[in-house]
Amino acid sequence: MGKKVTRLYEQFQPESYDLLLDVDRDDLSFSGTVTIRGKKTGRPTSRITLHQKDLKITSAKIVKHDKKGDQEVSVSRINLQKRFDEVRLHTHDEVYAGDYTLTLEFSGTVTKPMNGIYPCFFKHDGKDKRLIATQFESHHAREAFPCIDEPEAKATFDLTLVSPVGETAIANTPVKSENTTGSAKTTVFETTPKMSTYLLAFVFGDMKYLEAKTKDGVLVRTYATPDNIKHTQFALDTAVKTLEFYNDYFDIPYPLAKCDFIALPDFASGAMENWGCITFR
DSSP states (O other): OOOOOOOGGGTEEEEEEEEEEEEETTTTEEEEEEEEEEEEOSSOEEEEEEEOSSOEEEEEEEEEEETTEEEEEOEEEEEEEGGGTEEEEEEEEEEOSEEEEEEEEEEEEOOSSSSEEEEEEEEETTEEEEEEEEEOTTTTGGGTSOBOOSTTOOBEEEEEEEEETTSEEEESSOEEEEEEETTEEEEEEOOOOSBOGGGOOEEEESOEEEEEEOTTOOEEEEEEOGGGGGGGHHHHHHHHHHHHHHHHHHTOOOOSSEEEEEEOSSOSSSEEOOTTEEEEO
Protein backbone atom coordinates (compact mmCIF):
# COMPACT_ATOMS: atom_id res chain seq x y z
CA MET A 1 0.00 0.00 0.00
CA GLY A 2 1.32 3.44 -0.94
CA LYS A 3 1.99 6.19 1.54
CA LYS A 4 -1.07 8.23 2.51
CA VAL A 5 -1.04 11.73 1.04
CA THR A 6 -0.93 14.36 3.76
CA ARG A 7 -3.86 16.78 3.51
CA LEU A 8 -2.68 20.29 4.31
CA TYR A 9 -6.29 21.33 4.95
CA GLU A 10 -6.16 19.21 8.09
CA GLN A 11 -3.61 21.60 9.65
CA PHE A 12 -4.60 24.98 8.16
CA GLN A 13 -8.03 25.96 6.83
CA PRO A 14 -8.12 29.17 4.74
CA GLU A 15 -11.12 31.47 4.90
CA SER A 16 -10.03 34.27 2.54
CA TYR A 17 -7.26 35.14 0.11
CA ASP A 18 -6.21 38.68 -0.81
CA LEU A 19 -4.04 38.17 -3.89
CA LEU A 20 -2.01 40.66 -5.93
CA LEU A 21 -0.41 39.42 -9.16
CA ASP A 22 1.82 41.47 -11.46
CA VAL A 23 2.45 39.52 -14.67
CA ASP A 24 5.23 40.52 -17.09
CA ARG A 25 4.15 39.06 -20.42
CA ASP A 26 7.40 39.97 -22.20
CA ASP A 27 9.68 38.32 -19.64
CA LEU A 28 7.21 35.47 -18.98
CA SER A 29 7.46 36.10 -15.25
CA PHE A 30 5.27 37.30 -12.42
CA SER A 31 5.49 38.53 -8.85
CA GLY A 32 2.89 38.85 -6.17
CA THR A 33 1.72 39.05 -2.61
CA VAL A 34 -0.90 36.86 -0.96
CA THR A 35 -2.57 37.41 2.41
CA ILE A 36 -4.40 34.34 3.72
CA ARG A 37 -6.76 34.50 6.68
CA GLY A 38 -7.57 31.12 8.20
CA LYS A 39 -7.57 28.72 11.12
CA LYS A 40 -4.70 26.62 12.39
CA THR A 41 -6.14 23.30 13.57
CA GLY A 42 -4.89 20.22 15.34
CA ARG A 43 -1.98 19.87 17.75
CA PRO A 44 0.60 22.61 18.38
CA THR A 45 3.41 22.55 15.81
CA SER A 46 6.43 24.63 14.93
CA ARG A 47 5.41 25.23 11.32
CA ILE A 48 2.56 26.03 8.93
CA THR A 49 2.65 24.38 5.52
CA LEU A 50 1.17 25.63 2.22
CA HIS A 51 1.29 24.39 -1.35
CA GLN A 52 3.58 25.99 -3.90
CA LYS A 53 5.27 24.76 -7.05
CA ASP A 54 8.31 26.36 -8.67
CA LEU A 55 7.76 29.65 -6.82
CA LYS A 56 10.42 31.73 -5.15
CA ILE A 57 9.15 32.81 -1.72
CA THR A 58 10.91 36.05 -0.81
CA SER A 59 9.24 36.79 2.56
CA ALA A 60 6.68 35.34 4.96
CA LYS A 61 4.85 36.75 7.97
CA ILE A 62 2.52 35.04 10.45
CA VAL A 63 0.13 36.97 12.73
CA LYS A 64 -2.01 35.28 15.40
CA HIS A 65 -5.38 36.79 16.34
CA ASP A 66 -6.84 36.16 19.79
CA LYS A 67 -8.37 37.93 22.80
CA LYS A 68 -5.00 39.51 23.61
CA GLY A 69 -4.90 41.19 20.21
CA ASP A 70 -2.71 40.58 17.19
CA GLN A 71 0.66 38.98 17.85
CA GLU A 72 3.31 38.34 15.22
CA VAL A 73 4.78 34.85 15.25
CA SER A 74 8.45 34.90 14.32
CA VAL A 75 9.30 32.88 11.19
CA SER A 76 12.68 31.20 11.64
CA ARG A 77 12.99 29.56 8.23
CA ILE A 78 11.20 29.31 4.88
CA ASN A 79 11.72 25.78 3.59
CA LEU A 80 10.68 24.74 0.06
CA GLN A 81 9.90 21.03 -0.22
CA LYS A 82 9.88 20.59 -4.01
CA ARG A 83 9.11 16.88 -3.82
CA PHE A 84 5.78 17.60 -2.11
CA ASP A 85 5.03 20.99 -3.77
CA GLU A 86 5.16 22.63 -0.35
CA VAL A 87 6.50 25.69 1.42
CA ARG A 88 6.98 25.18 5.14
CA LEU A 89 7.02 28.23 7.38
CA HIS A 90 9.03 27.18 10.43
CA THR A 91 8.54 29.23 13.60
CA HIS A 92 10.69 29.90 16.68
CA ASP A 93 7.75 29.12 18.98
CA GLU A 94 5.01 26.54 18.73
CA VAL A 95 1.90 27.53 16.77
CA TYR A 96 -1.34 26.68 18.55
CA ALA A 97 -4.81 26.21 17.09
CA GLY A 98 -6.57 29.50 16.36
CA ASP A 99 -7.02 32.33 13.88
CA TYR A 100 -4.03 33.46 11.82
CA THR A 101 -3.12 35.69 8.91
CA LEU A 102 -0.26 34.61 6.65
CA THR A 103 1.36 37.07 4.24
CA LEU A 104 3.84 35.85 1.63
CA GLU A 105 5.69 37.63 -1.17
CA PHE A 106 6.72 35.51 -4.11
CA SER A 107 7.69 35.36 -7.77
CA GLY A 108 7.42 32.77 -10.51
CA THR A 109 7.54 31.94 -14.20
CA VAL A 110 4.83 32.03 -16.85
CA THR A 111 5.26 28.57 -18.40
CA LYS A 112 4.26 27.38 -21.86
CA PRO A 113 2.62 24.12 -20.75
CA MET A 114 -1.05 25.06 -20.61
CA ASN A 115 -1.52 25.09 -16.84
CA GLY A 116 -0.87 27.55 -14.04
CA ILE A 117 -0.33 30.97 -15.66
CA TYR A 118 0.50 30.53 -19.34
CA PRO A 119 0.64 32.42 -22.67
CA CYS A 120 -1.77 31.98 -25.60
CA PHE A 121 -0.35 32.85 -29.03
CA PHE A 122 -2.27 34.35 -31.96
CA LYS A 123 -1.91 36.75 -34.89
CA HIS A 124 -3.85 39.97 -35.46
CA ASP A 125 -3.28 42.52 -38.22
CA GLY A 126 -0.14 40.61 -39.20
CA LYS A 127 1.38 40.90 -35.72
CA ASP A 128 2.25 38.11 -33.30
CA LYS A 129 0.37 38.62 -30.03
CA ARG A 130 -0.16 36.89 -26.69
CA LEU A 131 -2.92 36.56 -24.18
CA ILE A 132 -2.14 35.55 -20.62
CA ALA A 133 -4.54 32.95 -19.23
CA THR A 134 -4.84 30.49 -16.34
CA GLN A 135 -5.72 26.83 -15.89
CA PHE A 136 -5.70 25.83 -12.23
CA GLU A 137 -7.62 22.53 -12.29
CA SER A 138 -6.78 20.17 -10.80
CA HIS A 139 -3.77 21.25 -8.72
CA HIS A 140 -2.08 24.11 -10.60
CA ALA A 141 -3.13 27.13 -8.50
CA ARG A 142 0.01 26.40 -6.45
CA GLU A 143 2.05 27.39 -9.54
CA ALA A 144 0.58 30.91 -9.32
CA PHE A 145 0.52 31.63 -5.57
CA PRO A 146 1.05 29.87 -2.23
CA CYS A 147 -2.23 28.35 -1.05
CA ILE A 148 -3.95 25.27 0.32
CA ASP A 149 -4.51 23.76 -3.11
CA GLU A 150 -7.08 21.11 -2.23
CA PRO A 151 -10.74 21.17 -3.36
CA GLU A 152 -12.17 21.03 0.18
CA ALA A 153 -10.20 24.14 1.17
CA LYS A 154 -12.83 26.61 0.01
CA ALA A 155 -12.36 30.33 0.63
CA THR A 156 -13.19 33.74 -0.82
CA PHE A 157 -10.74 35.48 -3.14
CA ASP A 158 -10.00 39.18 -3.61
CA LEU A 159 -7.87 39.42 -6.76
CA THR A 160 -5.85 42.45 -7.86
CA LEU A 161 -4.25 42.07 -11.28
CA VAL A 162 -1.58 44.30 -12.86
CA SER A 163 -1.72 44.16 -16.68
CA PRO A 164 -0.97 46.45 -19.67
CA VAL A 165 -3.03 49.59 -20.25
CA GLY A 166 -5.51 49.34 -23.12
CA GLU A 167 -6.13 45.61 -22.81
CA THR A 168 -9.03 43.62 -21.45
CA ALA A 169 -8.67 42.01 -18.01
CA ILE A 170 -11.25 39.41 -16.90
CA ALA A 171 -11.63 37.31 -13.75
CA ASN A 172 -14.36 35.41 -11.91
CA THR A 173 -16.16 38.51 -10.65
CA PRO A 174 -16.93 42.00 -12.01
CA VAL A 175 -14.35 44.77 -11.87
CA LYS A 176 -14.49 46.75 -8.63
CA SER A 177 -12.00 49.47 -9.61
CA GLU A 178 -9.26 50.27 -12.11
CA ASN A 179 -6.41 52.74 -12.12
CA THR A 180 -3.43 53.30 -14.39
CA THR A 181 0.19 54.22 -13.74
CA GLY A 182 2.22 54.74 -16.88
CA SER A 183 1.79 51.66 -19.06
CA ALA A 184 0.36 49.49 -16.25
CA LYS A 185 -3.28 49.02 -15.31
CA THR A 186 -4.24 47.77 -11.85
CA THR A 187 -7.62 46.02 -11.80
CA VAL A 188 -9.31 45.14 -8.51
CA PHE A 189 -12.07 42.52 -8.82
CA GLU A 190 -15.00 42.03 -6.48
CA THR A 191 -14.80 39.36 -3.79
CA THR A 192 -15.65 35.88 -5.07
CA PRO A 193 -18.05 33.49 -3.40
CA LYS A 194 -16.48 30.78 -1.27
CA MET A 195 -14.85 28.36 -3.70
CA SER A 196 -11.93 26.02 -4.35
CA THR A 197 -8.56 27.30 -5.55
CA TYR A 198 -8.87 25.46 -8.87
CA LEU A 199 -11.85 27.66 -9.86
CA LEU A 200 -9.93 30.94 -9.59
CA ALA A 201 -9.19 32.30 -13.07
CA PHE A 202 -8.12 35.37 -15.02
CA VAL A 203 -7.30 36.33 -18.60
CA PHE A 204 -5.84 39.51 -20.06
CA GLY A 205 -4.85 40.72 -23.51
CA ASP A 206 -6.25 42.03 -26.79
CA MET A 207 -9.83 40.73 -26.82
CA LYS A 208 -13.25 41.88 -27.95
CA TYR A 209 -16.66 40.81 -26.72
CA LEU A 210 -20.36 40.54 -27.48
CA GLU A 211 -22.83 40.90 -24.63
CA ALA A 212 -26.44 40.34 -23.64
CA LYS A 213 -28.44 40.01 -20.43
CA THR A 214 -30.71 37.29 -19.16
CA LYS A 215 -34.29 38.19 -18.17
CA ASP A 216 -33.02 38.18 -14.57
CA GLY A 217 -30.37 40.79 -15.35
CA VAL A 218 -27.26 38.59 -15.43
CA LEU A 219 -24.64 40.07 -17.77
CA VAL A 220 -23.36 37.47 -20.25
CA ARG A 221 -20.36 38.14 -22.49
CA THR A 222 -18.49 36.09 -25.08
CA TYR A 223 -14.82 37.05 -25.47
CA ALA A 224 -12.41 36.16 -28.26
CA THR A 225 -9.43 37.54 -30.12
CA PRO A 226 -10.46 40.42 -32.43
CA ASP A 227 -10.61 38.32 -35.63
CA ASN A 228 -12.80 35.67 -34.00
CA ILE A 229 -15.36 37.68 -32.07
CA LYS A 230 -17.80 37.46 -35.00
CA HIS A 231 -17.98 33.69 -34.49
CA THR A 232 -19.33 33.96 -30.91
CA GLN A 233 -22.91 35.14 -31.51
CA PHE A 234 -24.35 31.62 -31.41
CA ALA A 235 -22.49 30.92 -28.15
CA LEU A 236 -23.88 34.13 -26.63
CA ASP A 237 -27.47 33.38 -27.64
CA THR A 238 -27.20 29.81 -26.35
CA ALA A 239 -25.63 30.90 -23.05
CA VAL A 240 -28.44 33.33 -22.29
CA LYS A 241 -31.15 30.78 -23.11
CA THR A 242 -29.39 28.08 -21.09
CA LEU A 243 -28.99 30.24 -17.98
CA GLU A 244 -32.66 31.22 -18.15
CA PHE A 245 -33.74 27.61 -18.66
CA TYR A 246 -31.76 26.27 -15.69
CA ASN A 247 -32.95 29.09 -13.43
CA ASP A 248 -36.53 28.01 -14.15
CA TYR A 249 -35.89 24.26 -14.19
CA PHE A 250 -34.08 24.09 -10.84
CA ASP A 251 -35.79 27.14 -9.33
CA ILE A 252 -32.35 28.25 -8.14
CA PRO A 253 -31.07 31.60 -9.44
CA TYR A 254 -27.61 31.82 -10.98
CA PRO A 255 -25.63 33.22 -8.03
CA LEU A 256 -23.21 35.62 -9.73
CA ALA A 257 -23.62 39.05 -11.32
CA LYS A 258 -22.05 37.99 -14.61
CA CYS A 259 -20.95 35.01 -16.66
CA ASP A 260 -18.13 35.38 -19.18
CA PHE A 261 -17.29 32.84 -21.89
CA ILE A 262 -13.73 33.14 -23.19
CA ALA A 263 -12.41 31.45 -26.34
CA LEU A 264 -8.63 30.95 -25.95
CA PRO A 265 -6.22 30.32 -28.84
CA ASP A 266 -4.32 27.76 -26.71
CA PHE A 267 -6.16 25.58 -24.21
CA ALA A 268 -5.47 22.01 -23.11
CA SER A 269 -9.02 20.96 -22.17
CA GLY A 270 -12.31 21.28 -24.03
CA ALA A 271 -13.51 23.85 -21.50
CA MET A 272 -13.04 24.81 -17.85
CA GLU A 273 -15.88 25.71 -15.49
CA ASN A 274 -14.18 28.60 -13.65
CA TRP A 275 -17.04 30.28 -11.80
CA GLY A 276 -18.13 33.35 -13.80
CA CYS A 277 -15.08 33.09 -16.13
CA ILE A 278 -15.56 29.97 -18.25
CA THR A 279 -12.70 29.24 -20.66
CA PHE A 280 -12.87 27.22 -23.89
CA ARG A 281 -10.57 25.86 -26.54
